[in-house]
Amino acid sequence: xxxxxxxxxxxxxSKSFSGKKVLEDIxxxxxxxxxxxxxxxxxxxxxxxxxxxxxxxxxxxxxILLEGKExxxxxxxxxxxxxxxxxxxxxxxxxxxDNIAFGLKLKKTPQEEIDKRVRRVLKLVSMxxxxxxxxxxxxxxQQQRIAIARAIVNQPKVLLLDEPLAALDLKMxxxxxxxxxxMHKKLGITFxxxxxxxxxxxxxxxxxxxxxxxxxxxxxxxxxxYNEPVNSFVADFxxxxxxxxxxxxxxxxxxxxxxxxxxxxxxxxxDNPVDVVVRPEDIYFVDKEKAxxxxxxxxxxxxxxxxxxxxxxxxxxxxxIQDYDAFQPGTEVWLRIEPDDIQVMRKERTQNTFDGExxxxxxxxxxxxxxxxxxxxxxxxxxxxxxxxxxxxDLLDNEEEGESYGNVIFILYKGDHYHLTIATPExxxxxxDTNDIWDKNDQVGIHILPEDIHLRKAEGNE
Amino acid sequence: xxxxxxxAKAYIWILLIVLYSPIVFIAVCSFTEAKSxxxxxxxxxxxYKSLFTGGMQNSNALLSAVxxxxxxxxxxxxxxxxxxxxxxxxxxxxxxxxxxAIQFLNNIPMINPDIITGVSLxxxxxxxxxxxxxxxxxxxxxxxxxxxxxxxxxxKLSQMNPNVYEAALDLGATPFQALRKVMIPALRPGMISGFxxxxxxxxxxxxxxxxxxxxxxxxxxxxxxxxxxxxxGLTPELRPLMTIIFLIILAVLLFINIRSSKNTQxxx
Numbered sequence: 123x124x125x126x127x128x129x130x131x132x133x134x135x136s137k138s139f140s141g142k143k144v145l146e147d148i149x150x151x152x153x154x155x156x157x158x159x160x161x162x163x164x165x166x167x168x169x170x171x172x173x174x175x176x177x178x179x180x181x182x183x184x185x186i187l188l189e190g191k192e193x194x195x196x197x198x199x200x201x202x203x204x205x206x207x208x209x210x211x212x213x214x215x216x217x218x219x220d221n222i223a224f225g226l227k228l229k230k231t232p233q234e235e236i237d238k239r240v241r242r243v244l245k246l247v248s249m250x251x252x253x254x255x256x257x258x259x260x261x262x263x264q265q266q267r268i269a270i271a272r273a274i275v276n277q278p279k280v281l282l283l284d285e286p287l288a289a290l291d292l293k294m295x296x297x298x299x300x301x302x303x304x305m306h307k308k309l310g311i312t313f314x315x316x317x318x319x320x321x322x323x324x325x326x327x328x329x330x331x332x333x334x335x336x337x338x339x340x341x342x343x344x345x346x347x348y349n350e351p352v353n354s355f356v357a358d359f360x361x362x363x364x365x366x367x368x369x370x371x372x373x374x375x376x377x378x379x380x381x382x383x384x385x386x387x388x389x390x391x392x393d394n395p396v397d398v399v400v401r402p403e404d405i406y407f408v409d410k411e412k413a414x415x416x417x418x419x420x421x422x423x424x425x426x427x428x429x430x431x432x433x434x435x436x437x438x439x440x441x442x443i444q445d446y447d448a449f450q451p452g453t454e455v456w457l458r459i460e461p462d463d464i465q466v467m468r469k470e471r472t473q474n475t476f477d478g479e480x481x482x483x484x485x486x487x488x489x490x491x492x493x494x495x496x497x498x499x500x501x502x503x504x505x506x507x508x509x510x511x512x513x514x515x516d517l518l519d520n521e522e523e524g525e526s527y528g529n530v531i532f533i534l535y536k537g538d539h540y541h542l543t544i545a546t547p548e549x550x551x552x553x554x555d556t557n558d559i560w561d562k563n564d565q566v567g568i569h570i571l572p573e574d575i576h577l578r579k580a581e582g583n584e
Numbered sequence: 585x586x587x588x589x590x591x592a593k594a595y596i597w598i599l600l601i602v603l604y605s606p607i608v609f610i611a612v613c614s615f616t617e618a619k620s621x622x623x624x625x626x627x628x629x630x631x632y633k634s635l636f637t638g639g640m641q642n643s644n645a646l647l648s649a650v651x652x653x654x655x656x657x658x659x660x661x662x663x664x665x666x667x668x669x670x671x672x673x674x675x676x677x678x679x680x681x682x683x684x685a686i687q688f689l690n691n692i693p694m695i696n697p698d699i700i701t702g703v704s705l706x707x708x709x710x711x712x713x714x715x716x717x718x719x720x721x722x723x724x725x726x727x728x729x730x731x732x733x734x735x736x737x738x739x740k741l742s743q744m745n746p747n748v749y750e751a752a753l754d755l756g757a758t759p760f761q762a763l764r765k766v767m768i769p770a771l772r773p774g775m776i777s778g779f780x781x782x783x784x785x786x787x788x789x790x791x792x793x794x795x796x797x798x799x800x801x802x803x804x805x806x807x808x809x810x811x812x813x814x815x816x817g818l819t820p821e822l823r824p825l826m827t828i829i830f831l832i833i834l835a836v837l838l839f840i841n842i843r844s845s846k847n848t849q850x851x852x
Contacts (some may be wrong), residue, residue, distance in 0.1 A: 178750055198761075205754045211747035215769040224765075225755035276755065425736040 128190075129154045129280060129312050130175065142172050142549070146336045150186070150278075152314060152433055153329075157306050159315045159325040162333035163359070168316045171333075172282050175314065176205050177315035188279070197205040204273035205282040209289060210265045212257040217246075218268055219253040225276040243271040246305065263294045270305070280312045283523045287322065299325050304369035326350065332356050349354045353467050354541075356532055357399040364405075364441050368466070370397035376466055379537060380437030383417050383459060387466040399430040402430070404463035412455030417441065419449045420495040434456075443579060467535040474515065474553055477580065486577065489546050489568065491526030495575035507579040512541070512555040514574035524567025530560050544568065607830055609764045614823035620729075621818060635821040642812075642819070649808035650825075653787060656804060660725035661782035664777055666784075668733025672774075673767070675734065676741040677726065682741045685834065687738075701728055702795035709796065716798025724796040733778030741775035780840070784833075 135148040142538045145167040145278060152158050160168040173179045173185055177198035186193045203347070212221050219240055226236045244250050247267035257265060265284060273281055286302075287295045303326055306313050323330050324344040332339040332347060332355075340352045351357035354365050364549050368378030370390040376383055379399045390396055410416075417433035420440070421525055429448040435453065441457075449455055478488030483498040488508050500506060521527035531551075533544035542560060544552040552568060560566065589730070613631070616626040675686050695699065705724045709716055748770065752762035768775075790806040797807065812819050 168732070176750075176754060178753075192769075196758075198750070199756050199758055203754075207747040207751060209745055209747060211745050211751040213751070213766055213769075215746060224752070224757075228756045228761065272751075272755065 125542040127153050129156075129188065130314075131187040132171075132188075133185050133187070134177075135168075135171070135174065135298065136182050137174065137179065138182055143353055144336050145174075146455070148336075148338060150331060150341060152312060155310050157303075157313045157315065157326060157328045159317060159323040159330050159335060161317055161320060161330050161359075162339075163318055165331040165335075167336040168318075168333050169284055170313065172205075172316050175280075176203060176282050192575075197505060202279045202280055204271050204276050204278040205265075205284065206273050206284045208288045208344050209260075210269040212260055212265055212269055212272070213316065214419045216256050216257070217253070218249070218257060218260075221257055221268055221477060222272045222275050224272065227426075229276075240271075245276070246308070247271045247301075249443040263290055264300065266290065266298065268304075273548075274305075274311065277324055278311065280314060283313060283315045283481045286319055288317075295322070302326060314466050326550065332359065345414070350465055350468065351399055353470055354397045354399070354534060355532075357397075357465070357467070362442060362444070364400045364402060364537060365534055366398045366439065368396050369394075370394045370396050370466065374461075375568060376464065379415070379435050380440040380443070383414065383464055385464040385466055386459040386461050390468065395467055395469050396470055399465040399467065400441075400459055400469050401465060402564070403428070404459060405441060405443045406458045406460070407443075407445060407447065407449065408456055408458045410456045411496040412458055414458050416456050417453060419451050419453045419455060421451055422448050440535075465522040471553065473512060474508075476508040476550065477511070478577070480504040480506055480577075483573075486575065489526040489528075489550055489552065491524070491568070492549055493525045493547075493570055493572075493575060497575070497577060500577065507578040507580050508572055509576040509578060510570055512553050513539075514570060515552060515554040515556075516556060516569040516571070517556060517558065518542070518559065518569055519541075519566050519567070521567040525568040526568045528566060528568060530562055530564045532564060533560065608755050610823050610843070611827045611830070614827045619817075619820060621820075621823070629677055632818055632824045634716075635824050643821070645803065646808060646819070646821070649803040649805050651803065653804040653806075656722055656725055656793075657786035658784050659722050660729055661779050661785045663722075664729035664782045664832050665733050665779045668730045669737050669768075669771060669775055671730065671732045672737035672741060672771075676738060690734050694735070695730055698728075698789065698791035702792040705792065706795040711732055716796055717800045719797045720798065721793055721802065721804075724792050725789065728789070729782035729785055729791060732781045733775070736778035736781065737771055737774040742768050770840075774794045780836075 124469045132148055132150050135145055136143070137145040148171065148471075150166075160171060162168050163259055168440050168522040170179060174181050177195070177196060181194060186264070188201070188203075216224070222240045222243060222418055223236050226239060231239075234351050235459040244252065247270055248333060249264065252260070252264070252268075257268060260268065266289075272288070283302075284347070290298060299322060302313075306326075306355070315323075315326060324347075327344055329341065330344055330347050331341050335357050340347055340356050342350075347356065347360055351360060351363075355482065357363045357365055366378045368376050368442050370376050370387075370392065373381065373388040373390075376385045376387070376396065376398060392554050414501065415435055417435040417439070420427055420434055422431045425444070428444045428446055431443045431445065431449060433443060435441060435457075441458075458536050475490040478486045480497045480500040481492060482502050483500070484494055485492050485497065486495055486506065487493070487507060488498050493508075497506075518524045527548060528544040528546040531545045536555075537555050539555050540559070542554045542556060544554060544570075546552065604744040613621055613624075613808055615627055615629065616624050617628045617630050671690075675690070678686060681691060702724070704804055705717075705720075705727065709720050714720060715838050744767075749762055753759065757765060788806060789804075790810065794810070797803075803811070809818070809822060812822070
């Protein structure tokens, strides 16, 4: 790609707030004229990143380049970028005209030029004739239009938008999405858009950057991200999906929910555990002869355009299916999944691995607690790697009863069990497979039986 | 009317009479010539005349006391408003325990009895070998006024959209321009009420002024009246003066109240 096409480049960007990493080694570039969306759940670091590009925060490490020039050290008022804030941040003591003219007046633009440009952007955001209105008398949607007008009147090289539609109601949001998209086309300015709304991101963007816990998960076009998520987080976050444990038998052959399927993925090795994603609209009801497996319909809900059904497969897995035809609960159905519609993903991990320290020959300390296990092969003070399978971690209602405790921060349903992510107070993560139902943010005790704890000598030990 | 209602009405009237009768008493007595307060020797405007024409024995001292009072109040409240606003912005941007601690420290001088503030400032100035006079009185007044400004500006800061300052920077304003063009207008109501409060606090302060004015014969209205009353009774011309001051304050209060009630109506 031509270097001059990159308007912004972010290299090895890291940022921590009071010791907690918010962004970790972020690398990405943004093409001139592109509509790029930073998408992720709250707390994923997307707003922090936008604020660093705008200049309100300084990176701890790494650099941000604008047209090849380092931005760090340039204060926000000297950056040729403008921001649209989440809660508008209009100046309440100024009327619509003076709000929009604020930046131009500071640049000592001639009055005639200001008049012309203010009128032009007001027309662009369909707010002509509102010049003299007090901004506080405007509705939320109108205020947001003025905020956008105030930013684009300065003809920035890049427009930064921080969840600009989050405070609007659904109908208004949909209308504004279309308008934003048209504005982007008309103006030709590069947009960097921050949102946690995956649908908004899919609708608006040329490129989506999916972020979670301070790291980029995937960069791609909306179709790439939707059809070929790289991991279970992206698959779960974007759209509805069935995420299942599977085994790659060999190239182009994968086994999940107890059946073997043809697929189009290669290079995952043989007999390797993988995650499999099947979108609910990609499971077809077929005749018995063409079917790959059978299932029984459990529930069926009308969703406007399609029906959403949950079925139990013959091997006891739950699948979500969306189809234009309804099948009543209790019906026996025959199902088929085409090779193209099976997305195979490498598992990020296959078991828990913790850093631990041997206390005595039957106690190891990790996750901030003392766990009983057979440590007779080690002497006290040894640093060890502790390995625990996902399904061998017991979660307890009473956090006092476990050796350690934590919060449920992420829940993934895998067809026949839940895959939970638990964060301990120190920020360590534990992954757990369980059939029990927990809610997000539940406080749980963590208990592991001695025979399920496997120790390995830590590498690089003195 | 039920007994309950009569009692309720009587209560508010008794309260008002207790509160306002001394002021009304002084005002009434300002329209007579009697030397001692409380005697009525017929209606006369002579006390007003001699107050303005300087017919009384120590009218120069009285006029300079009025002048000192106003000057000190003006300088102290302007400086307190500036310092207090800057301090409020600083406190607002602190986090957690630090913020609580500073807010607590800001509240202490307001609860602290004036006499203690006065004596401790007196000792401080003596310790620092600062000769006492105008400067020390003004410094002392700034000291006890600033916390009130902080207290008035802080709520305006929390009402403000936190992104407004950043929005100004983003649109090309330097930090100073952003402060002047965006922050100050948003904080102005708080600053004005802080200023008015400081001004009146300074106007009627006695204890702090008394201990910090030194021995150069600096008098404000309150110390002048105090000294005057101790020298064989109140000079009769003080009665019309107090009446006039009361009327001015009443007018200012009415003006502010009417304006603020108009504003709230408009914003609705």
